[in-house]
Amino acid sequence: MRAKKSLGQNFLRDESIIAQIIQLIRPQQAQHMIEIGPGTGALTDHLAMANVPLTLIEFDADLIGPLTQRFNDKPHVSIYHQDALQLQLDKGPYVVVGNLPYNISSPLLVHLMKQSSRIDRAVFMLQKELVQRICSSPGVKAFGRLSVMLQHRFDCFESLTVPPEAFQPIPKVDSQLIELIPKPKPTDVDLASLEFIVKQAFAQRRKTIRNNLKKWFSDDTLISLDIDPQQRPETLTVHQYEQLALDYHAHH
Structure with a gap:
């Protein structure tokens, strides 16, 4: 399956990186997981092994068939053809994960921030520059809108940096993992x-x-x-x- 440039797709290929991501996600400790943009299922294979409910949200219609085939023997995995920007979390708490396409990262993070009370934690692969922005402190040039909005609801932690060669096709930027932990009592602000x-x-x-x-x-x-x-x-x-x-x- 070839990645679509229009959707900002870069599929993860490096098994040692995947293993480190799984270690950070700790799927066996989750009650219910949501993976946004499973793509060809590189991470999903490992997440599905934990036998906890796993919901896959995939926007690309061409990937739904292969994913359905790949996980049809796993009743705890459900697949939805959906735009993640329309995702409404109902009960929770969910562990939300994903290798997020560059072109929807910021709006999607803000959309999920508004539903932080239903998230246990989130682990995302983003462009490194975006992770630096989100986690930056006041007084640093990178500190901006996204830093304020996400830090209002989450404690943000930078994690593993991932080189372009870990993906297919190879992106022009470094990627980085970010872990977002909802604050137990965020300031009650409109x-x-x-x-x-x-x-x-x-x-x-x-x-x-x-x-x-x-x-x-x-x-x-x-x-x-x-x-x-x-x-x-x-x-x-x-x-x-x-x-x-x-x-x-x-x-x-």
């Missing part, structure tokens, strides 16, 4: 408000937080929230963004 504030704050990264948010916050309000109006957006902490969102939600 997510739409947080998304809005973070988007506005980072709209022009070189400007101060005062300039980017002046339509919604006075200097006095910023100072009352312990924020220096002269700060750049990437220097605020996740907690400060949560406070901005709480204040915005209370007044709009």
